[in-house]
Amino acid sequence: MKKDKLHIHWYPGHIAKAERQLKEKLNLVDVVIEVRDSRIPLSSSYQNIEKLLGDKPRLLLLNKADLVDKDELSAWVKYLKEDTGCKVIVGEAKGNNDLNSVVKTAVELSEPKIQTLIAKGLLRRPARAMVVGMPNVGKSSVINKLTKSSKTKIGAKAGVTRQQQWVRINPKLDLLDTPGIIPTKQDDQLQATKLAFVSSVSENAYSPEPVAKALLEMLSEGKRADFIKDYYKTENLTLEEIAIKRNWIIRGESPDTERTAIYVLKDFREGRLGKIILDEIPLS
Secondary structure (H helix, E strand, C coil): CCCCCCCCCCCHHHHHHHHHHHHHHHCCCCEEEEEEECCCCCCCCCCCHHHHHCCCCEEEEEECHHHCCHHHHHHHHHHHHHHHCCEEEECCCCCCCCHHHHHHHHHHHHHHHHHHHHHCCCCCCCEEEEEEECCCCCHHHHHHHHHHCCCCECCCCCCCCCCCCEEEEECCEEEECCCEECCCCCCCHHHHHHHHHCCCCCHHHCCHHHHHHHHHHHHHCCCCHHHHHHHHCCCCCCHHHHHHHCCCEECCCEECHHHHHHHHHHHHHCCCCCCCCCCCCCCC
């Protein structure tokens, strides 16, 4: 890949495999907890999620909310509720304040399915849920937080694939303890670039320099631009200028843009450049 050209690529075979595996898991559950990254509430969603889930109830969990502006996120919550018709819950990368709401809502959304089973003469059973989302939005951490209070593995269920392991969260909810990875597609390069910004794309799919350059260009047009310029002590948010200010020079005179790119991406991902949402709420 040329350093000055940004193109993020995945192999179609990997996408097809991930999609197939996800569909197999979806058949096992009553409700889906879709995790998105609060920094990119739209770009971390799957365009065909409704088609993929069918009529399966869905709960949206906006994770890593501690990395974004609370007022902006509140506006996003309102928009997503209206746009998707789903329940929306905000969660932080660290902390467990959201767990009770997640469990309670998952149980509530599963109740129609449970009532259907009861109407057929079956005994009430716990609701079955799974966590899905793009890579690195925090699916595993959500699962770990949900299962931390209950280590009761209940293994395979009758009629359920043996390889799937379940954890009883409480008497009303069982959770599939492996995440469903929503496959990313490469037909929208802007979405792909934003996913790379937050590390939701494998580093094998891109070079850090064009991604960091694209990030700086986007940030320089945002309302946090002055803060970021002050953070890097430069008027121009370019890899070259930042490298010079940090005295990261190679081959005598050349700015070390590769090293700078890695640090810029790390600064953003760890919240040092401010609490920023990169997506914009679509105009109605």
